[in-house]
Amino acid sequence: MSLGAVPEAVPESWGPEPPDSDLDDLDVKARRELEATWRSPSGLLGWLTETSHTALGKRYIVTAFVFFALGGIEALLMRLQLARPENTVLGADLYNQVFTMHGSTMMFLFAVPVMLGMGLYLVPLMIGTRNLAFPRLNAYSYYAYLLGGLLLYGAFFLNVGPDAGWFAYVPLAGPDYSPGKRVDVWAQMITFTELSSLAAAVNLITTIFKHRAPGMSLNRIPLFVWSILVTSFMVVFAMPAVMSSSLFLALDRLVDTHFFNPAEGGDAILWQHLFWFFGHPEVYIIFLPATGMVSAIIVAFTRRPAFGYTALVLSLVATAFIGFGLWVHHMFATGLPQLGQSFFTAASIMIVVPSGTQIFCWLATLWGGRVRFKTPLLYVLGFIAIFVLGGLTGVMLAAVPLDLQVHDTFFVVAHFHYVLIGGAVFPLLGGITFWFPKMTGRLMSERLGKLGFGLVFLGFNLTFFPMHQLGLEGMPRRVYTYLPETGWGDLNLLATVGAGILGLGVLVFVLNALWSLRFGEVAGGDPWGADGLEWSTASPPAPYNFFHLPTVRGRYARWVQDEDQPVVVGLRTDRREVLVTRTLDAEPDHRDILPGPSGWPLALALTTGVTFIGGIFTPWALPWGVLLTGLALIGWFWPQTDMGRTVLKEKS
C-alpha cells in the first residue's frame, strides 16, 4: 500500500513515542511513571469513572453512531411506508412517532454529539496537551447525553415516543392537543442533550484557549480546532434558547402555565421564535465542525497549506455571527410583516458569502496541491458536490415567495438532507476514515471504503434528488400516506430504492470499520504524512498523549519544524500535571493539576436524571432531585488533598 513517503521536513525525533531502546534510563523511568499516573483504572469501575478524553471521545462517537443507525432504520421505515400510495407499513400514529424520532435522533443524538465527540477526542491531541481542561465535566457531558438518548428510546419502545415533530410546534405539542407523556419525554430529552452540549462547549473553549502547546498562537490554531472553537461559542449562545423554551413547554404541560396559550395571553408563535433562534444556529453547529474536517482532510491529501487560512477562519466567525440572524426564515409562512421578512431574506443570502468563500478556498487548495485520491478525500469531493447543491436550494428557500410555495414540503426535506448529509455526514465519514488509524491503530480498508463511498453517493442522490420535484408537485412533508391520484408514487418509490442503496453504503462503512478494527493494516503514528500534532502521538495515543509536550513554530505543526525546536520538560510525572499557556500567544503561563478518575460525574448525571425524568411524573421529583443534585455537587467539589499542593492551614 502506498501512502506517500513520510515528509522529509519532519525530524525523526518527532516520530511518535520513541521505543524504550532510544531513550536513556531516566526517560524510560519517567515514561513508566507518566503511564501509571495517567492510566485509567481497569474493570467496570474504571469504565464508570473514566475521565480520559480519548476514551470518552470514542464512547461519544460510538454512541452517536448507534443512534445514527437507529435514526437510519427509522428513515428506512418511513421510506417503506411512503414507497407506494396508501401503504400500510406504518399507521398514522406510528409514522408520526417515527418521523419525530428520526428527526430528533439525527439532530440531537447523532449530529451534534458526534461532532462534539470528534472535537473532544481530537482537540487535546491537535493542540498538544494531555487531556481536556475539565476531565470530569467531560464524563458528565457523556452521561447526560446517554441518559437523554436512553430516555427517548426507552419511551419509544413503550409506545410513548414523541409525535409532534422535531420542532414540536405548539399548540399541537401543548397540553390540550398532546395529552399523555409523549411530548414531555421529548422536552426532557432536549434538556439532557443541551446540558451535555453546553458542558462540552465550555470544556472545549477553555481547553482551546488555555491548553495549547507553546507557540500555537491564535493564528496558528489548526482549522479543525478553529471550527470547534467557533461551534462551541455558538452552542453557548444558542442552546439556552431551546433550554428555556423546552422549560416553558414543560411548565405549560405540567403545572398549567400559559406561555403558549393564546386564550390566557400566551402566544403560539413565541415558541417558534425561541425554537428557531436555537434551531437555525443548530444547523451550523452541525455544519461548522464538518468544515473543519474538510479543511484537515484537504490539507493532508493535497500536502499543502490550506489556501486562505485567514479567510477560512473569518468565514467560520462570520457564519456564526450571521447564523444568529436568520431564524425567521423558518417562519415565513406565519405571515410576519413584509419588512421583517425582507431583512431575514437578506441575512440568509448574506450567509452564502462566507460559505462560498470556504468552498472557493477549498477548490483553490485542491487546485494548487498534489492530490491523492484516498477514501477521506473522496468523501470531501462528494461533500463539495452535494453541499453546494443543498446550499443553492437554501438560497431558493431564503426567497420568501419561493419559500411560501415549497415550505413544509419535500423540497425542504431535500434541501436539508443535502446540507446535513452532504455537508455534515460526508465529511464525518471522511473524517472517521481519516482519523480511524489514530483512534484504533489500524487503517480502514481502502477498497471497502471506496465501495462504501460509491454506494452512499449514488444512494444519497437517488433518495433525495427526486424530493425536490415532489415538493414542487405539492407533496407536503410529514404525511404518513398520500392518494394515488396525486401522482407522487413513482418518485417516492425511486427515493425508497435510493434509501436502500444508501443504507447499504452505510452498512459497508460500518462493516469496514468493524473489520479493520481487527484486520486493518497497522498504521503507525502518522500513516498519511499529515500536518497536525495529533499525528505526533502513538496510534492509539498513550494515556498521557505526548511523552514530552510539543512546541509549535507554524500553522502546520509537523510540516514547519526547526532543528532547534524544543520540547516541553519539567512537568511532574507523579501527578496529572499539564501546562497552561496564555490565551493569545500560547506562551507558557503556569502548571495545572487535573483531577483523575471519579465517580461523581455519573452520580451527578443520575441525580439530574431523577430530577428531569421524575419531573415528568410528579412535581415532587423537583425538590428531591435538586437536593440529590446538590449532594452530588458537594461530592464533586469536595477538595482532593492528595495532589501535593501547598497547605495553608492544617486540618483542624
Add this chain to the structure above:
Amino acid sequence: MKRPPQLDVSELPTVVFGSRTTLWWGVTGLITIEGTVFAIVAATYFYLRGGAVEWPPPGVSQPPLALTTAFLAVLLASLAPMHWTNKAALRGDLRGIQIWLAVTTVLGAACLVMRGFEFSLLSYEWRSHAYGSVVWTILSLHTLHLLTSIGENVLFLVLLAKGPVEDKHLLDVTVNGLYWFFVVAAWVPFYFILYMDPGLFRP
C-alpha cells in the same frame, strides 16, 4: 539518539488568579450561558407584553416597592463584602476570607427571607395568566440561583473552618465570588422590568 532541545516549565507556578486560569474560563462560560438564559426569559417577557392588550393584566397587584427595593439594596450591598473576600483571597488572608464571606452569606440569607415575602405577596399565580407564568418563572429562576450561591458560600465556610486549606482554595474562593457578582447583577434588570415597568417602559 540526540536529545531534542528543552523548554523547562518546572519553575512555573501552579496557582494563579483570574483569566489566566481555566477555572475562571469555566465559570465565565457558565455565567455566559446563564446570562443568556436570563436574557431569553426577559425577551419572552417583552414579547408577551408586546402582544398583550393590557399588561399587566387587570387585577394584578405587586409586592410593595419598599420590599422589592430593600431586596435590591441588600443584594447590591452584598457586593462589597464579596469584593473584600476576593481581596483577602488574593492576599492569602484566610481570616479575612472567612469574615467577609460570612457577612456576604448573611446578607444573602436576608435577601432570601425577603424573597419569601415577595412570593407570598404576589396577587396571582403562575397559572393565572401568561403574565403570571413569566413573572413566577423569573422569580423562581433567580431564587434558585441565589440558593445555589448561598449554598456554595456555606460550603466554603465549612471547608475553610475544617481544613486542610490549600493554596488552590484561594482561587476557588475568588471564582465563587465571580459567580456571586453575576447572581447579584442578574437581578438588577429584572427589578426594573418587574417592578418599575408600568412607569418606565410603557410605549
Add this chain to the structure above:
Amino acid sequence: MSALTALALFIGRIGRHSALQPAGPPAERINGLWWLMFWCLTGVFILVLGALALALVSSHRRRLREPATPPAGATDPATERRMTRAVGGAIGLTVILLFVLLVASIATGRSISPLSAPKDALEVEVVGHQWWWQFEYADPDPSRIVSTANELHIPVGRAVKLRLTSRDVIHSFWVPNLNGKMDLIPGRNADTWIQADRPGVYRGQCAEFCGHQHAHMALEVIADPPERFDAWLAAQRQAAPLPASPLAQRGQQVFLSSSCPLCHAVQGTTAGSGVGPDLTHVASRRTLAAGTLPNNRGNLAGWILDPQSIKPGNRMPPTALSPADLEALLAYLESLR
C-alpha cells in the same frame, strides 16, 4: 453527473397539481422567480463542479509532473497569487449575483402580498380544524353568510382574499397552482389571496403538521365562470330543502335523533353545531372527509359507520345504525344538495 441526468428527466414531467403550473397571478409571479433562480443557480452549480474538475486535473498533473515529492507544506508564490485573484473574483461575482436575486425576491414578494391584491376581491374566511377546512363567504347580512367545508368555490378571473385562522392547532393553506402557502394560527389572523384565470379544480393540502390526520387534510378549489359561481353561491345560501320522500323524512329523524347534531349543522333544522363540517349542502360536494374519499353513497355509508378505519384518529366517532336507519339516513343526506 447523476444529478444532472435526473434533472433532465424531471423537467419533462411536471404534474397538474404543481407550483410550476401557475393558474393565477401570484403563482405566476412565483413561477417566474423560480425559473430565474433555477437557471442562475444551475449555472453556479455547473461552474463550481467545473472548477472542481479542473482543480483535480491540475492537481493530479502536478503530482505526475513533479514526481520528486517536495517538502510537504511548500507553496509557490506565483500560483498563490493567481489563486488569490480567482477566489477574490469568485467572491465578487457571488455578491453581485446574490444582490440580483435579493432584489428579484423582494419585488416578487411585494407583488404577491395581500396588500397588492385587487380591491374588488371576494372575501372568504378560512378556518382550520383538525382535520378539515371551513370556508365562510362573508356577507354584511349574517343570515346570508355561507359556510361550507373542504371545497372552496371561486369565480374565475377575480381575486379572492382569504382571511385565515384556526380553532385548534396550526394548519397551513396551500394550493400550489394558485399561490404559496399561509399558516392558520389559533389566536391570530393572516391574509393571503388567490386568483384562478382558468376554470378548473385545483387541489391543495394542509402543509403544516397538525397531528394524526395531517395527511388527510386536503381541499379543492373549484374555479367557475362568474355566472356559475354566482349560481352556486345563491344555492348555498338556501337552507336545506325539506326532505321530499318518506325515506328521506325518516332519515332526517335518524339524523336529528342520533349523535350527528352534536357536531354538525344543517341550516333549516335544529342541528346547529359548528364542531364538524356544515352539512346543509353536503351532497353537492365532491369529496368526503377533506379530500379523503370521493363523495358517493358507498363511501358515505362506510364513513358514517366507521370513520376511524378510514381516517384513524379523526374526531368523528363511529355511529351504530340498523341497516334500515342507515338507508334512510343516506337518502336524507343525499337530498342535501
